[in-house]
Amino acid sequence: MSLPIRTEAQLRQRQERGQLTVRAAAEFRDLVEKAGLEEAYAHTDVVVAADACFTDQASLHVGLGPTDPPIRLRSAQLAGVSASCGHGSTDFMLPMGGGLAEPVRHGGAQVLGALLAGASVPLSALGDGTALHPRRELHTELSLERIAAGRLLLHRGISENGVVATSSAEGLTASPYGPLLGPFTSGLFSCGGAGSIGLTMPGLSLLGPGSPVLVGGAVGWVVGSGSGHNPKVKRQTSGHALSPGCAAALSVDLHDLQAQWVRPCFFEGHGSGLLVAIAAPVPLINESVARQAATGNDALEAPVLDLAIPRRLKPSLGTARYSDLLAGELHIKGRAISCAPAHSPRMAAAIGQELITRITSGHFPLSLPLQPLNPRPTLVALEA
Numbered sequence: 001m002s003l004p005i006r007t008e009a010q011l012r013q014r015q016e017r018g019q020l021t022v023r024a025a026a027e028f029r030d031l032v033e034k035a036g037l038e039e040a041y042a043h044t045d046v047v048v049a050a051d052a053c054f055t056d057q058a059s060l061h062v063g064l065g066p067t068d069p070p071i072r073l074r075s076a077q078l079a080g081v082s083a084s085c086g087h088g089s090t091d092f093m094l095p096m097g098g099g100l101a102e103p104v105r106h107g108g109a110q111v112l113g114a115l116l117a118g119a120s121v122p123l124s125a126l127g128d129g130t131a132l133h134p135r136r137e138l139h140t141e142l143s144l145e146r147i148a149a150g151r152l153l154l155h156r157g158i159s160e161n162g163v164v165a166t167s168s169a170e171g172l173t174a175s176p177y178g179p180l181l182g183p184f185t186s187g188l189f190s191c192g193g194a195g196s197i198g199l200t201m202p203g204l205s206l207l208g209p210g211s212p213v214l215v216g217g218a219v220g221w222v223v224g225s226g227s228g229h230n231p232k233v234k235r236q237t238s239g240h241a242l243s244p245g246c247a248a249a250l251s252v253d254l255h256d257l258q259a260q261w262v263r264p265c266f267f268e269g270h271g272s273g274l275l276v277a278i279a280a281p282v283p284l285i286n287e288s289v290a291r292q293a294a295t296g297n298d299a300l301e302a303p304v305l306d307l308a309i310p311r312r313l314k315p316s317l318g319t320a321r322y323s324d325l326l327a328g329e330l331h332i333k334g335r336a337i338s339c340a341p342a343h344s345p346r347m348a349a350a351i352g353q354e355l356i357t358r359i360t361s362g363h364f365p366l367s368l369p370l371q372p373l374n375p376r377p378t379l380v381a382l383e384a
Contacts, residue, residue, distance in 0.1 A: 003041050003287040008368045011045055011283055015359065015366055022046045022356045024349070025195040025282075025293060032294040041290045046366070047282040048355050049200035049293075052347035053190060054265060056097030056176060056273035057156040057227055060112055060254065063149040064090035064142075071135035076125035078142065079111045085125075089133060092125075099272040107272025112152070113264035115144055116257055150254030152262075156226040157215065157250030157278060158207070160198030161241045162191025162302055164320050164339065166332060169308035174269025177342035182308060187330045187339035192348055193322030194297045197280045202239040202292050203231060204246045206282060208369025213250055214279040214355045217261040219364065220252030222373075230379040238295055242319065243303050246373060250278070261351055275344060277351035281359060281366060297322035304332065312381065 014020040021044050023031070028047045031040040062078075066089070073085040076092050081099070083092040099107025114121055120141040129136045140146075167173035167182035177188040193199060201207070211222040226247030233245045261277040284290045300322045305314040317332050324330065330339040358364035 003038060003290065006045070006283070006285045008283070008366070011366050014045060015362055018360075018362070020045050020360060022048060022281075022359045024352050024356065025049045025200045029194060029294055029296055037287075037290060037294060040294070041284060041287070044284055046359060047200060047284060047293045048279055048352045048359070049195060049197040049282055050277070050279035050348040050352035050355070051158065051192060051196050052275060052277040052344040052351065053159075053162075054177065054273050054275050054342060055154060055156060056109070056271060058096035058152060058154045058274055060094040060096065060108060061087075061151045061153060062092055062094065062147055062254075063088070065148045066090065067135060067138060069135045070133045071125070071127035071138055072130060072133035074126050074128045076123065078123050079114065079121040080106065081108050081111050096274050097271050099266065100270075105266035105272070107266070109264035109272040109274045110266070112262070112274070113259070115142075116259040116262060119143070144255060147254065152216070152252050152254055152257065153223075154215070154226075154250040154276065156228055156247045157276075158197050158204060158213070158226070158248040158280070159191070159228075160202065160204060160245030160247065161243060162189060163244065164189045164302050164304040164325065164330065165307045165342070166304060166317065166330075166337070167308040168306050173308050174267065175307050176267065176270055176273070178267055179269075180307060184332050184335060184337055187304070187337055188342040189302055189320070189325045189339060190342045191302060192341070192343055192345055193300055193326060194295060195348070197278065198245065199240055199295070199300055200293050201280070201282050201289075202235070202241065204248055204373055206289070206368065207248050207280065208372045210367075211369050212365045212367065214351060214358070214364065215250050215252040216276055216278075217258030217351070217354070218252050218256030220250050223249045223251045225249065225374045225376070225378050228379045229373065230377045231373070231375055232377060236299075236301070238299070239292055240295065240300055242301060247378075248373060261347070275347070277344070277347045279351045279355035281355065281364070283366065283368065285368070297326060304330070
């Protein structure tokens with residue numbers, strides 16, 4: 001069987017004519033199972049994959065308008081959260097993680113959540129006091145309307161696969177996925193399996209710098225390889241990664257974000273983070289792409305790691321099939337333990353349907369990458 005190759009121009013032309021057939025990843029897999037790959041390919045142009053995962057690997061970049069007299073920011077706090085200055089006279093960067101030292105559950109993610117909810121938050125800043133920027137203090141309130149420009153940068157916005165987190169320690173172990181009960185009593189898996197962006201599109205092969213992605217309800221863009229990008233991981237014969245693998249960094253305009261798709265959270269013992277819904281189109285340009293997108297949960301696996309060990313390399317406890325994880329089943333050393341998703345399947349499904357609507361109506365751009373993600377890994381151990 002050899003399926004016809006499709007070009008970007010052909011897909012765009014079908015989109016302009018209102019003839020493009022777009023399906024959710026789960027719907028495409030069901031069609032393949034019922035009618036076969038050839039028939040499903042003939043009746044599907046684009047598959048939509050989606051994630052809604054927790055992350056603290058993010059930062060909000062804010063640009064304010066000029067003050068009178070002018071100020072060059074030396075330090076700033078937004079709603080009590082310290083920001084990084086020195087990126088321009090009135091620009092600063094707010095980290096989405098952290099907040100463990102605060103008396104209340106409060107970090108950059110909560111500040112972003114307040115802004116998206118329409119609230120005003122206090123800004124306190126000190127200036128350098130130069131000849132051209134004599135102002136030394138600034139105290140005001142900021143809302144979305146008063147912020148001149150802003151962008152949310154997800155340093156690891158899309159990851160090819162996830163992990164299953166467990167703990168060998170007694171009691172609760174704090175983790176970036178949520179609390180783990182040990183020894184080996186509960187497990188949390190960070191990826192949605194088949195239908196997630198990275199396991200529908202192994203190697204993130206159809207993403208590159210400039211690729212459009214729906215991020216938090218807004219059109220965002222891939223800016224390049226993300227934190228921990230590691231394309232050289234072990235893979236199944238199908239090309240699917242057996243560990244987190246490739247990663248893409250994403251950028252999206254602050255003013256276009258929608259609160260329903262971006263939610264602040266806080267994990268005890270770890271700190272603030274965001275739950276962000278992301279969806280990406282997977283154009284079915286050839287048989288290989290279609291076959292990979294049709295792979296089901298029973299054929300996909302995630303590594304099981306012991307997060308109780310505070311070392312760079314966590315002890316591996318084998319792998320788990322996503323079909324078992326989604327059924328709430330996990331076996332470690334012959335012992336069955338309960339597991340749950342450390343992500344939101346409901347939000348992922350909803351943002352996926354939103355992207356399908358936008359693509360079919362012509363309100364989301366379709367494009368293949370001009371160049372792929374950099375093959376150089378960014379997962380480089382720091383020895384000190």
